[in-house]
Amino acid sequence: MGVMEKIKEIEAEMARTQKNKATNSHLGLLKAKLARLRNELFVEQSGGGGGGGEGFDVARNGDARIALIGFPSVGKSSLLNSLTTTESEAAGYEFTTLTCIPGVLRYKGSKMQVLDLPGIIEGAAHGAGRGREVIAVARSADAILIVLDAGKEGLQKHREILERELETVGIRLNQRAPDVTLTKRKAGGGVRFASTVPQPLLGVEPEKLVTQILREYRITSADILAREEITVDQLVDVIQGNREYKPCLYLYNKIDTVTVEEVDQLARMPYSIVGSVAQGFNISGPFEDDRLKQMMWDYLGLTRVYTKRKGSPPDVDEPVVLSEIRKGTTVKSLCSNVSSELLRDFNYALVWGTSAKHAPQRCGLNHILDDEDVVQIVSKTPHSKPARVADRNRMATSHLTDAKPAP
Ligand SMILES: Nc1nc2c(ncn2[C@@H]2O[C@H](COP(=O)(O)OP(=O)(O)OP(=O)(O)O)[C@@H](O)[C@H]2O)c(=O)[nH]1
Ligand SMILES: [K+]
Numbered sequence: 259m260g261v262m263e264k265i266k267e268i269e270a271e272m273a274r275t276q277k278n279k280a281t282n283s284h285l286g287l288l289k290a291k292l293a294r295l296r297n298e299l300f301v302e303q304s305g306g307g308g309g310g311g312e313g314f315d316v317a318r319n320g321d322a323r324i325a326l327i328g329f330p331s332v333g334k335s336s337l338l339n340s341l342t343t344t345e346s347e348a349a350g351y352e353f354t355t356l357t358c359i360p361g362v363l364r365y366k367g368s369k370m371q372v373l374d375l376p377g378i379i380e381g382a383a384h385g386a387g388r389g390r391e392v393i394a395v396a397r398s399a400d401a402i403l404i405v406l407d408a409g410k411e412g413l414q415k416h417r418e419i420l421e422r423e424l425e426t427v428g429i430r431l432n433q434r435a436p437d438v439t440l441t442k443r444k445a446g447g448g449v450r451f452a453s454t455v456p457q458p459l460l461g462v463e464p465e466k467l468v469t470q471i472l473r474e475y476r477i478t479s480a481d482i483l484a485r486e487e488i489t490v491d492q493l494v495d496v497i498q499g500n501r502e503y504k505p506c507l508y509l510y511n512k513i514d515t516v517t518v519e520e521v522d523q524l525a526r527m528p529y530s531i532v533g534s535v536a537q538g539f540n541i542s543g544p545f546e547d548d549r550l551k552q553m554m555w556d557y558l559g560l561t562r563v564y565t566k567r568k569g570s571p572p573d574v575d576e577p578v579v580l581s582e583i584r585k586g587t588t589v590k591s592l593c594s595n596v597s598s599e600l601l602r603d604f605n606y607a608l609v610w611g612t613s614a615k616h617a618p619q620r621c622g623l624n625h626i627l628d629d630e631d632v633v634q635i636v637s638k639t640p641h642s643k644p645a646r647v648a649d650r651n652r653m654a655t656s657h658l659t660d661a662k663p664a665p
């Protein structure tokens with residue numbers, strides 16, 4: 259039996275199984291089976307789910323990468339043109355954009371790489387249109403900006419379709435990784451499941467269900483520790499292990515085409531912002547129209563840190579921009595961002611700014627920095643050569659080649 263038929267069979271079984279307490283575990287197991295088969299299907303069809311595709315291999319650049327995802331003609335290219343100096347063709351017909359077009363958005367001393375992409379449609383994750391390539395780019399981004407046309411009928415359905423397409427390839431939007439540790443053992447001992455909290459969503463006998471689900475993935479010996487209540491889906495995510503947890507912001511564009519009441523409703527949707535590229539509203543403009551940029555900045559968890567040498571003023575023209583998503587905004591992430599020597603020879607840091615209790619505060623590596631803090635690193639070897647600016651710039655972006663965000 260092919261994978262597709264197996265999927266159909268399980269879906270049918272799920273449909274005819276009544277949902278109640280007694281069938282809860284059985285349904286959970288079926289759900290996990292389904293997830294495994296869907297994953298198999300995707301990996302099979304996409305040849306490993308890898309990135310690339312003609313015109314889609316764009317080098318990483320800047321402090322963070324944001325992918326524009328949406329249906330055709332919602333205004334993605336118009337948005338790129340308005341946020342950056344790049345010119346991407348925008349027109350009133352669908353599939354105007356055929357490849358990945360990068361632009362650089364400069365905001366508050368940071369550089370965000372914004373990627374304009376072809377529109378996607380339902381089935382994209384399985385290769386409809388250039389969907390697979392588009393979604394591979396989304397996987398490589400630090401954050402996703404889903405663009406929707408506020409004037410389109412079936413708008414909320416569009417939002418759900420896009421979410422589902424991204425979920426299919428293991429992207430999890432606006433969620434954090436479940437607090438579960440899975441340790442596989444060589445052989446013997448079976449599955450040991452422990453939880454610090456009750457697990458009502460894993461049926462009446464959680465350990466039994468977990469054991470069965472793990473067997474689906476050919477894992478027979480493992481320790482699992484859950485520190486929060488989890489669903490079967492979350493358990494599957496932990497087992498599959500290749501999930502990408504990403505912040506996602508929704509832009510309802512073209513609000514110039516709908517009524518004030520509709521705008522008001524859309525503005526209340528979670529993780530959302532309304533705007534009009536055509537009229538500049540919330541998108542670009544001298545001062546008050548920067549709301550989208552500010553939200554992108556916030557979602558990426560960006561923090562500017564100004565470094566200073568002893569006896570000289572801070573270097574305010576060239577902040578080191580750290581992203582909470584990938585590295586955290588600690589003194590340690592600052593040091594490793596600047597140079598490995600700086601981290602190796604670290605003695606203590608002097609910190610000025612809102613994160614400091616007094617000016618300056620003497621801090622260790624775990625101190626959490628705020629936006630616009632000033633930091634002076636004091637090394638153990640007082641006469642060692644300080645990192646040059648050129649080195650620092652190189653180092654400041656080097657971590658961006660590391661496509662996997664920190665857990
Ligand atoms: N009324 C209105 N029209 C807009 C707005 N933003 C973009 N448009 C128009 O929408 C049409 C499509 O814009 P594009 O930028 O090409 O859309 P796209 O999402 O890049 O489209 P594809 O590349 O084909 O997927 C163009 O005619 C734009 O002028 C807006 O805020 N209001
Ligand atoms: K278009």
Ligand SMILES: [Mg+2]
Pocket residue numbers: 334335336347348354355374375376377
């Ligand atoms: Mg376009």
